[in-house]
Amino acid sequence: MSAPLLEIAGLSAGYGEVPVLSGVGLVIQPGEIVTLVGSNGAGKTTLLRAVSRVIAGRGTLRFDGHDLLTHTPEQVFGLGLVQVPEGRQLFDKMSVEDNLKMGAYRRKDEAGIARSFERVYELFPRMKERRTQIAGSLSGGEQQMCAIARALMAAPKLLAVDEMSLGLAPVVVDQLLAVLAEIRKQGVTVLLVEQDVFAAFTVADRGYVMETGRIVREGAISVLSNDPEVQKAYLGVQ
Amino acid sequence: MQLFAQILVNGILLGGLYGLMALGMGLVWGVLNIVNLAHGALIMLGGYAVYYLYTKGGIDPFAALPIAMVLLFLFGYLLQRFLLNLIVRSAQLNTLLITFGLDVVFVYLAQLLFSADFRTINPPYAGSNIDVGGVTIPYAQLAAFLVAIFLAAILFLFLDRTRTGRAIRATAQNLTAARLYGVNPRRIYALTFGTGAALAGAAGGLYGVVSQITPYIGVTLTAKSFVIAILGGLDKPIGVILGGLLLGIAEAMTALYLDPTFTDIISFGLLVLVLVAKPAQILGRA
Helix, strand or coil: CCCCCEEEEEEEEEECCEEEEEEEEEEECCCCEEEEECCCCCCHHHHHHHHCCCCCEEEEEEECCEEHHHCCHHHHHHHCEEEECCCCCCCCCCEHHHHHHHHCCCCCCHHHHHHHHHHHHHHCHHHHHCCCCEHHHCCHHHHHHHHHHHHHCCCCCEEEEECCCCCCCHHHHHHHHHHHHHHHHCCCEEEEEECCHHHHHHHCCEEEEEECCEEEEEEEHHHHCCCHHHHHHHCCCC | CHHHHHHHHHHHHHHHHHHHHHHHHHHHHHHHCCCCCCHHHHHHHHHHHHHHHHHCCCCCHHHHHHHHHHHHHHHHHHHHHHCHHHCCCCCHHHHHHHHHHHHHHHHHHHHHHHCCCCECCCCHHHHCEEEECCEEEEHHHHHHHHHHHHHHHHHHHHHHHCHHHHHHHHHHHCHHHHHHCCCCHHHHHHHHHHHHHHHHHHHHHHHHHHCCECCCCHHHHHHHHHHHHHHHCCCCHHHHHHHHHHHHHHHHHHHHHCCHHHHHHHHHHHHHHHHHHCHHHHHCCC
16 A cells, blocks of 8 residues: 555644644545544544644644644645635635635646646536636535635645535535545545535545544444444434 | 816816825725724825935936835835734724824924925926816826826736735635635735835825925825725725715815815715714724
């Protein structure tokens, strides 16, 4: 097996004196779709914050051969670990196209940016149709598409999507999940952080279940979805 | 009727300059959430810069404008980088206190360095004008108006079309997301404040050509810029210019039909009206 793209081991992190994560371990191989599931307040977003170095952490944190603990958030972004934040965080008063250009803000390769535009518009034909529209006027599903498209413009190696399904209709979520599968085919590794376990399991290869700051289950989706505890707690199976 | 046309033209020419004054204030307010009470003082400093470039350096005031803009840009950039970045996006009261303090410092330094005497930038063509259907248009005023419109258009294109302009808008709209995608807010804030100061500098130079400068002109001009920036909308250069035209015409009409001493009552009356009518827009920009 090749070296993992992201390797987290024994990671502890929190806010000030309040510890949230304790001894978290998580590994993502290149080309995988991995999902991190758990209920509200389990520490999933805190884990993303620690990985992107917005908050301090202790333990092992390696991405693409680099020790992230010596990196600033800007440097982590520069290495190709790009987030689609919870709540989408679009530039509401800008056009779709300007939002996408902001995704490529730190890139200098004009030809590469043009190729990314083509790829993103192929993935999201709707974004091409709406490219002059103001992002704040899009529907919820389109806003999430715009947020994912903006992140892809940064040419990520790992795309970390936080609560993609939040507030969206199931049919829209299905479309977005299909796009994630397509993104992976194009060589981008995906970390999907979700409360909607059922949706996440339809697209992921492997999963991690988080409860009160610890990983309590991990494995292939086929194994996890047959785990009685997981079924009872997250999949509504009695 | 001819008198009315003349007054209207005077108001429009003055209003373009007012719009330019407010552009820098609105930009800084919208992006940094700083109501810069020293904005008028920056206009005043721009006026003196052009005055001395002309009287001591022999440079035509309109040619001196870009030099004054560069000087004010650098001044504003450094001011933001080393002082105002400490309080950016903090409580509005802090920004008001510190910019008020800066205003006092600038005014008294100007009084010390330049004396309290009235100064007018008086190029040889200052008295010439053209006559259009009985309406007199002074060249200097017309040129000042055109420069103001030109700079507003440049600002619009800069914000709308360039990479840095987009980053400035992005930072104003969603700081979290801007940082997430690699924007350095401190650099953007300093660039924005520098740009606001440069626009103030240009406005000051033009003000010195069409009117008189003293160290004390800033207070009134800050208040007028404040009113216009709110009227026009902080993130719309074209709206701000229209707001300036509105105030310029209102002042000119007041001077004609009521009394010239009433003109400031118009702008400060508008200030009160705006505060009463749109408090949410002023306070809701945290």
